[in-house]
Amino acid sequence: MPSRSASVVCLLVFLLVSPVSIPSAWSADLENTLAIDLHDPAVLQEATRILTEEVKLAARAQTYVIVDLVDRAVVIKGRGAELHRFPIAQWSAAHLAEVSTMFRLQARPPVSRRKIEPAAGDQPPVSLDDMPTDFTLTFSPSLSVAVHPSASEDFWRWLRFTGRDWWAWLKGWARRLATGTEPSAQPVVRLTLTPHDAQSLAWTVTEGMPFLVRRASAETS
Amino acid sequence: MKRILAALCATSIGLVLLVLAGSLPATVASTVPIVEVDQAALRVLQSRYRALSKQLSQLMPGQPYIVVDTARNHLYIKRRDQVLLDALASTGSGTILDKPGEAKGQWIFDTPRGEFAVQTKLVNPVWVKPDWAFVEEGLAIPKSAADRIEPGVLGEYALGFGKGYFIHGTLYPRLLGKNVTHGCIRLNDDDLKSVYQLARVGTPIMIF
Numbered sequence A: 001m002p003s004r005s006a007s008v009v010c011l012l013v014f015l016l017v018s019p020v021s022i023p024s025a026w027s028a029d030l031e032n033t034l035a036i037d038l039h040d041p042a043v044l045q046e047a048t049r050i051l052t053e054e055v056k057l058a059a060r061a062q063t064y065v066i067v068d069l070v071d072r073a074v075v076i077k078g079r080g081a082e083l084h085r086f087p088i089a090q091w092s093a094a095h096l097a098e099v100s101t102m103f104r105l106q107a108r109p110p111v112s113r114r115k116i117e118p119a120a121g122d123q124p125p126v127s128l129d130d131m132p133t134d135f136t137l138t139f140s141p142s143l144s145v146a147v148h149p150s151a152s153e154d155f156w157r158w159l160r161f162t163g164r165d166w167w168a169w170l171k172g173w174a175r176r177l178a179t180g181t182e183p184s185a186q187p188v189v190r191l192t193l194t195p196h197d198a199q200s201l202a203w204t205v206t207e208g209m210p211f212l213v214r215r216a217s218a219e220t221s
Numbered sequence B: 001m002k003r004i005l006a007a008l009c010a011t012s013i014g015l016v017l018l019v020l021a022g023s024l025p026a027t028v029a030s031t032v033p034i035v036e037v038d039q040a041a042l043r044v045l046q047s048r049y050r051a052l053s054k055q056l057s058q059l060m061p062g063q064p065y066i067v068v069d070t071a072r073n074h075l076y077i078k079r080r081d082q083v084l085l086d087a088l089a090s091t092g093s094g095t096i097l098d099k100p101g102e103a104k105g106q107w108i109f110d111t112p113r114g115e116f117a118v119q120t121k122l123v124n125p126v127w128v129k130p131d132w133a134f135v136e137e138g139l140a141i142p143k144s145a146a147d148r149i150e151p152g153v154l155g156e157y158a159l160g161f162g163k164g165y166f167i168h169g170t171l172y173p174r175l176l177g178k179n180v181t182h183g184c185i186r187l188n189d190d191d192l193k194s195v196y197q198l199a200r201v202g203t204p205i206m207i208f
Helices: A002-021 A025-031 A041-058 A155-179 A195-204 B002-021 B039-059 B131-136 B189-198
Strands: A063-068 A073-078 A081-087 A090-094 A103-105 A135-140 A143-148 A188-192 A210-214 B065-069 B074-079 B082-088 B096-098 B106-108 B114-117 B120-123 B126-128 B149-151 B157-160 B166-168 B179-181 B204-207
Touching (some): A025 B039, A041 A063, A073 A195, A081 B065, A143 A210, B096 B131
Parallel strands (some): B065 B204
Antiparallel strands (some): A073 A081, A103 A135, B114 B204, B126 B149
8 A cells, every 4th residue: 555655646746747857849949939139138139029920920821931030031821830931142232220110022024924825836835044143122111122143153144243332332322422312222142042042032922922030149140 | 566465454354353353342341240248138139030030930821731833833731841743834825915995004924923822722723713814815805605605625623812813723734844834833734633632722822
């Protein structure tokens, strides 16, 4: 009898203690989705902002994109679940403080579609290779996300893209010199992706797709 | 001589651009401002963050769901982050076909993107050929519905997710992995059977 009582007591103690003592990775994940330092107020505030917006998007039947400048990734998501991730090799941005809301893509990068000629047999389909490796996505409200390859992967495209950025800067500087006024703050995010990932992103995005940008405290990476 | 000078000028400009490109100027300092909060406010923020994380996690499908990657032509069945099935698929070709008799009417053969749900589950489905299937082959569109029926081309099962789009089988498994369909999602026989068994009416399908 005493040994049976002891066994029952041990079992009860085990049942009471085990939910507390056994580490629950899943419940930890539930409460820290972005795996951030919960004692860093700036990081916490930004993460909270992103989650507030994401919860609204995840509550609806749609896919959406998070440009995560902290974890350096472009993430395609639906209902809070990660569907695909593209690593960001490098990024830079201007007027990041203006990027505090949800944006909707105005138009996906253009792709030339092949027209089927009736009875002419199979037509070559559109594939990833048809998508551009450098492009600019424009959003409402005002935001531009410029995507381009690195210099090592496609030097001429990179040079063209960099030259375009410098030309825009020169025009802004000349305007300030001529008029004495600052141009309105247009937020811009520039992403360096591999050509394959850039083409994948161009393929994936659709008109009206919601985008969120998780900001980092620095302006470049 | 002039050519040499022009080449030297062009090279110098290029080198200057290259050197300066490494440090593109920001027009205005625009870093996210450093936040200083007291401990009580920090605790409130932490609490809010945890609640939002939990809320987001609860929005994820609790049951298995289908993910279709149209760029890489793969179909996955997942439960939370776990992949239960990874299947090679074929998705929309992205080509266009003019509608006869309409100046600007076109069919665009894309697999639709976004979130959908399994609406129907069919066994031994029969293809009822739409108008484009005849136009594409240069044939007249039949008046009789019976002339549209073509059995045996969709495989043993089909799962409909709205507007005439289905996950179904194929007679051409060698074309799996390519964008060759008119918008539907094709799988081989074994994967199709697995999807049919795992999915229910209402199972979410997320397509990107």
